[in-house]
Amino acid sequence: MRIGIISDVHANLVALEEVLEKLTGCDVIYSAGDVVGYYPFPNEVVEVFRREGIESVAGNHDVAIASGDFAGMNQIAMEAGIYTRQVLTGENLEWLRELPLNIETSELSIYHGMPAEGEAAYIVYIFPEDPITDEFLKDADKHIVVGHTHIQFVKEHGGKLFFNPGSVGQPRDGDARAAYAIYDTESGELRLERVEYNIEEVCEAVEKAGLSRYLCSRLYDGY
Template sequence: MRVAVISDVHANRVALDAVLADMPDVDGMVCAGDVVGYNPWPAECVAELRRREVPTVMGNHDRAVAAGSSFRFNSMAAAGVEYARERLDEEAMEWLSELPTERTEFGGRVKLVHGHPADPDRYTYPDEFAPELLEDEDVLVLGHTHVQGHRTFDGGIVMNPGSVGQPRDGDHRAAYAILDLDEMTVEERRVDYDVDAVVDAVEEAGLPERIGTRLYDGQ
């Protein structure tokens, strides 16, 4: 069984479309949170994941939009939250608000969280991946850091597919991964997309310019 794993779309429809176009045939797809925030297509990205019925957990930006709070967010993140709240309809807001902070899929073999199993807001970078993070699942999927990576242990795999919509590992390309549950392997993938189009859309939406321009550097 092959599973597409995505995370941190952050309302970047251009990057999401590129990932979906690049994606090989898979048996399922999961998302480790933060569908919305920052970029100017929150409604379109929520609609796409809902249409595909992608099992998704709640990220911190998803929670902020659903709850109407951007506490401790910087100005760029807060602007993205406000923008999303103004553009999501009632059904989309309800979908966000009902996302769980943790879920298991594929017969309990894959666990999804956003930041850390014990704290959804805790950044857990690939160099911190350890077998102790695993419980009964074969694969633990994390997001939040926007840094792609995975480690394989005797007890299973800990992985972060990277960010679709706002990579922060120095590579501007959209990130995702293909998990093979039969072979217990992870293929990390990167996809070029039209960053210029996102920069232009950010400006047109009146969002902070840096939301777009930092995409050039993958930061």
């Protein structure tokens, strides 16, 4: 079985469509959260997830937008969150509210922030250099997937992997291309992949929606 793994789409439909083209041979696709937030295609992205049967955990932006509580977010994230909540259909907003904090498969434990219960599951950041990845892997009986940092990486310990597929919608590791991963359950191989997409098309939509131009510069810079 080939499993597609994505994260942090952040309502960037243009990037998502390019990534899904690369995942057409996958049997199933999972998301490590933050389906919406920042970019101006929230309904379109949620509808793609629903139509394609992509299962996702809840990210911090998903939780904030579903609840309307933007405490702790910076001004740009908050403004984009308010915009998203205003334009989302009732049905798509309800879909966000129902996202779980964790998905367990026979091979993977998927979280947004860190393997934990409650708020920590979508709030805490785990970066590539964080030694806590080894601590989690010591007792892991599955591979662990997280998102949240928008940084693509993989760590290995005792035959188990701790990895972040990177961000589809707003990479922050210096590579502007949309990030994703493919895991093959037969071979045990994990591939961390990237694909180019039309950033200018997203920026035109950002400006049309009246969102911060800074959201565009981040896409070009990959930070």
